[in-house]
Amino acid sequence: MSHQIGVSNTEASNADSCELAWGFGFHPDMNFQLRDMGEARVRGIIGHEALEIFYKSLQQGESYDVSKANALAHIQQLRVKELLAGEFADLKRITILNYLYDILKLYFETNRSDVENWEILEVEGFHAQEQTGEVDFYLPSRLDLVVYHKRGPFAGETSPVDHKFTYDFWNEWKLKLNAQFPLYILALRATRYAGKPEPVVRRVIVNQFRTRKLKDPQVEDLLKRDVQAYESDFIESVFANHMKKAVRLAYLKRLPWDEAVTEMKASLGSMNCQYCDFKELCLATFEGRDPKNAIDAMYKRNEYGYPPLEEIRRERG
Numbered sequence: 342m343s344h345q346i347g348v349s350n351t352e353a354s355n356a357d358s359c360e361l362a363w364g365f366g367f368h369p370d371m372n373f374q375l376r377d378m379g380e381a382r383v384r385g386i387i388g389h390e391a392l393e394i395f396y397k398s399l400q401q402g403e404s405y406d407v408s409k410a411n412a413l414a415h416i417q418q419l420r421v422k423e424l425l426a427g428e429f430a431d432l433k434r435i436t437i438l439n440y441l442y443d444i445l446k447l448y449f450e451t452n453r454s455d456v457e458n459w460e461i462l463e464v465e466g467f468h469a470q471e472q473t474g475e476v477d478f479y480l481p482s483r484l485d486l487v488v489y490h491k492r493g494p495f496a497g498e499t500s501p502v503d504h505k506f507t508y509d510f511w512n513e514w515k516l517k518l519n520a521q522f523p524l525y526i527l528a529l530r531a532t533r534y535a536g537k538p539e540p541v542v543r544r545v546i547v548n549q550f551r552t553r554k555l556k557d558p559q560v561e562d563l564l565k566r567d568v569q570a571y572e573s574d575f576i577e578s579v580f581a582n583h584m585k586k587a588v589r590l591a592y593l594k595r596l597p598w599d600e601a602v603t604e605m606k607a608s609l610g611s612m613n614c615q616y617c618d619f620k621e622l623c624l625a626t627f628e629g630r631d632p633k634n635a636i637d638a639m640y641k642r643n644e645y646g647y648p649p650l651e652e653i654r655r656e657r658g
């Protein structure tokens with residue numbers, strides 16, 4: 342059997358929108374992303390970096406205030422760097438950094454009691470779920486945060502915590518009919534933590550940071566934390582659904598690009614096209630042109646890929 346490759350939930354939902362766009366973004370011979378990331382992506386990346394610093398500081402035994410200061414210092418350093426660029430400063434980036442500084446400060450002030458209830462088990466941990474049977478791929482997940490509930494209503498449980506920067510808060514159905522979170526729960530159920538019993542994982546904690554500009558907002562207009570439970574039957578069905586999609590994507594990933602692209606279905610003319618990051622590559626492909634010029638001008642390789650399972654096993658020793 343050839344080496345096992347990862348097929349994530351993000352990939353599967355990208356391929357649901359357009360298989361060709363998935364190919365540009367996730368096929369091993371392509372793996373492209375736009376050089377100029379949009380504002381939402383920049384905000385999400387820097388926001389997650391600051392939260393990672395905060396929770397890693399707490400995990401390493403720093404006090405709440407020191408952890409908070411470390412996270413905010415990261416944003417502040419980026420802000421100073423931008424301001425020092427003078428007339429070349431990127432004003433959109435400064436606006437994003439100002440937003441992040443303010444909303445994270447508010448988040449830290451609002452959620453101080455977390456440390457009473459939570460033990461931090463993992464921050465930005467990578468999980469690779471190997472599959473049994475004939476398939477030759479694994480399910481990768483990267484979890485923002487994993488906590489053990491020391492006390493409170495979910496005492497004794499372990500939960501993934503996911504941070505979302507979102508224009509508006511997610512509604513009930515977006516939380517219920519979700520594929521990402523049940524797969525996170527499944528990943529954690531297969532994980533063992535030193536000194537802890539087999540984890541009991543039933544729910545995901547969704548930390549929402551609202552990005553919409555509001556006049557005189559209250560805390561509850563900007564921050565929301567949902568605790569969403571999933572039944573085991575639902576989780577299993579979501580996993581089975583992922584597997585159906587992953588079988589095809591793993592097959593396409595193993596083909597060289599020239600062969601894979603002839604098999605991929607493009608959602609040409611769909612709503613997705615106008616927002617697609619790969620419009621230029623798509624046009625070149627359909628016109629039979631060499632996309633090299635478009636690639637050089639607009640794209641770079643995505644470094645956020647998942648390694649073959651054999652490499653993960655080697656790292657684990």
Ligand code: SF4
Pocket residue numbers: 358359360361362607608609610611613614615617618619620623624
């Ligand atoms: S432009 Fe449309 S058809 Fe082309 S890759 Fe993007 S979503 Fe798919």
